[in-house]
Amino acid sequence: MLSHRWWFGHRKTGNITIAQPPNWPLYAIAALWVLRRIVDPAGDPYLIMGWVSTALWLFWGIDEIVRGVNPWRRLLGAGVVIWQVVGIIS
Numbered sequence: 001m002l003s004h005r006w007w008f009g010h011r012k013t014g015n016i017t018i019a020q021p022p023n024w025p026l027y028a029i030a031a032l033w034v035l036r037r038i039v040d041p042a043g044d045p046y047l048i049m050g051w052v053s054t055a056l057w058l059f060w061g062i063d064e065i066v067r068g069v070n071p072w073r074r075l076l077g078a079g080v081v082i083w084q085v086v087g088i089i090s
Contacts, residue, residue: 010069017069025060029053057084 010017022030032053039045057080064077 006070007072008070012069018072020069020073023060025056025063029056029060032056054084054088 004016008016008018032049036046036049036053039049061077061080061084064073065081068074068077
């Protein structure tokens with residue numbers, strides 16, 4: 001069985017890393033979430049912000065898959081990518 005150090009250990013520092021402070025894509029996604037609550041859902045800005053949010057989630061997920069500091073972060077990124085792709089095709 002794999003240990004928690006294998007799943008959550010930062011490969012460079014050795015510290016346990018489950019979550020990290022948000023980076024710019026997550027801040028932008030949060031801002032878009034707030035803005036989408038303000039604008040008219042029937043308008044183009046709402047639709048555009050939705051697509052930009054999806055693109056940012058995909059960017060973040062792929063970045064975690066490629067540069068994640070441990071298997072947990074990479075798995076988290078893969079889950080986000082799958083979540084977004086399923087949302088796009090459904």
